[in-house]
Amino acid sequence: MQITRATDYAVRVMVYLATLPEETRIAAPAVASGIGAPVSFVSKVLQKLVQRGMVTSHRGAGGGFELAIDPKDVSLLNVVEMVEGPLQINLCLPGKASCDRASWCGAHPIWADAQTALKSVLASASIAQLARKSVANLAKVAQGTAQNAVRIETTQPGRGKRSG
Numbered sequence: 001m002q003i004t005r006a007t008d009y010a011v012r013v014m015v016y017l018a019t020l021p022e023e024t025r026i027a028a029p030a031v032a033s034g035i036g037a038p039v040s041f042v043s044k045v046l047q048k049l050v051q052r053g054m055v056t057s058h059r060g061a062g063g064g065f066e067l068a069i070d071p072k073d074v075s076l077l078n079v080v081e082m083v084e085g086p087l088q089i090n091l092c093l094p095g096k097a098s099c100d101r102a103s104w105c106g107a108h109p110i111w112a113d114a115q116t117a118l119k120s121v122l123a124s125a126s127i128a129q130l131a132r133k134s135v136a137n138l139a140k141v142a143q144g145t146a147q148n149a150v151r152i153e154t155t156q157p158g159r160g161k162r163s164g
Helices: 005-019 028-033 038-051 076-084 108-124 127-153
Strands: 057-058 062-067
Touching: 005 028, 005 038, 005 057, 005 062, 005 076, 005 127, 028 038, 028 062, 038 057, 038 076, 076 108, 076 127
Parallel strands: none
Antiparallel strands: 057 062
């Protein structure tokens, strides 16, 4: 089982927008660059997010896209289901009435438990939490990169103290 690219990009867009200061508007190409995705695909994802009321679009000078709702109030499950539709890991799960095997199938309760667990995990992660974690993780990566650059510079031949 794998989420679609559209879902991945929708999550990236929501998290990226949540990292920006409130009321910051940003153009689609800048969003695409910020999340490392093609502008054409990101534009379609942004349209869907606007249609669902998660993002607002403003035209003209000073226009762009911004979050329409508080990222604390949006879960990862909300975004996944906005793109994919209701989470359903097996066709037999919308309800026992939809599956004539549910009463005796040994796999049915496992599928149901797995779906419940997945929904719970996705529902427990807000876009605001993911944005905070992303910013913190990016800062750690940047700090590590800077430290490595200093180490490389000081160990290059001809640099630093000379002996003799």
